[in-house]
Amino acid sequence: MSAFDERLCVTCSAPTNIATIKYWGKASAELNTPINSSVSVTLHQDDLKAITTVAASRSFSKDRLWLNGKEEDVESNKRLTTVIKLVRALAGDKVDAKTGEVLVYKADWPQYHVHIASRNTFPTAAGLASSAAGYACLTFALAQLFAACETYDGELTAIARQGSGSACRSLYGGFVRWQKGERADAADSIAVQVADEAHWPELRALIFVASAAKKGTSSTSGMGTSVATSELLRHRAAALVEPRLAAIEAAYLARDFAGFGRATMVDSNQFHATCLDTYPPIFYMNDVSRALVQAVHAFNAHHGAIRAAYTFDAGPNAVVYTTASDVAQLLAVMSRAFPVPRGAPACSDAALAAEAAAEDVPEALLAAVLGAVREPRAGDVQMVYATRVGDGPRVLGAADRMLDPATGLNTYAAPPPPLPSAAASASPHGGCLCPGHFSGGLSGMLECSFMRAALLMSAAAAVGVAAAARRRL
């Protein structure tokens, strides 16, 4: 006897997104609406994504959730219960696509509870938009499970917004605006796609992880203090954001990197200025973040044009946008200025790392960037993700399922760190640098490009040792 009918189980994945014009501050904490509209790039799901399995059964006695293998209390998590309740309210008749059989009539859904197992393939709550990917994935997966029908366009994004504001933007690929909306019921505070993922295929992002630790001040509490105390934030929302949104959307649509990059950097700087203007002040960026900023400006100054653009969320990690023609050179200089710990892969994309290693970087550029950074220290940047623009949520197959049909319980366990020889044993921090352990089991580790890069490095090293031994013979 199984705990749930496999036809009442869905597994989905959803991407993260990184805002280029930031959401910071709530107009209504109850409805989770913003004081200003925002816009973001959806990142590709190759490296960073949330994966969520949801199953419904009459035999489940309550709604339950496992996050990254650990059970969390659902009842006490208002955002979670709100999202489940709102998607459930849109439930329709659930029909077996193959046979046409009605599996659950709309009227019967109140008799069902859900079990949810979710994991992130990257650090959770570290300022890498895990809540965005996580709540977008949950909303999307529940909508598939319940055969939910929107009563107006964008309703699912309005639901995801109530899990985490930035999550509404992860329901679309490409370049996405979250419009703040005007209505009292906030039904128009929804995400809208500005351009799809095919619009600007040359756009690239390098993510320099300065810390994968859980951040000290959550976005929710940080923005609450900012709204209460920062006059700069008030002025920004009232007068500065709208024209900047119009400018960056036009730049994105025209694939004008200089315009896009400048607006991105200016807005990131202003967001962190509002954090400093908050009382007591909030510091998300650290010395490494500031050195990354200087390095990007030195790169642009050398080229006499904006060819790389940083942005920082509520944490010290930099997301640096650039284009396909500059990404290898940018990675080459940044790897010299911010070397990852000895033994770790230079970045998640082994082919790009090899291209960067072979780059003939002009001496003057290297000197400019190294001069802008204080002494390069291995480990200030722990890892670098190389990624690009991506699509919205996807429905996955049973191979990715994380709930056991026999027991109804979570099957995912965060894998142990990789073998010391595989990657980061030489970390000065003594930590695991491969985010494979944020992913799932062996398949999760293999899907992790850091692990693939590490294995390639190990294999290359083994070939080198064998060749040297042959030479000695």
Ligand SMILES: Nc1ncnc2c1ncn2[C@@H]1O[C@H](COP(=O)(O)OP(=O)(O)OP(=O)(O)O)[C@@H](O)[C@H]1O
């Ligand atoms: N896959 C997931 N499924 C459901 N909820 C998730 C998932 N991932 C994260 N969350 C929720 O989001 C919280 C983390 O959100 P938080 O805003 O603190 O961090 P972040 O999203 O990584 O950072 P930021 O939003 O500043 O970029 C987690 O504690 C959890 O409640």
Ligand SMILES: C[C@@](O)(CCOP(=O)(O)OP(=O)(O)O)CC(=O)O
């Ligand atoms: C700095 C940001 O990343 C803030 C994101 O905040 P959240 O969406 O995590 O906040 P809540 O709505 O309280 O869950 C900027 C952005 O993504 O626009």
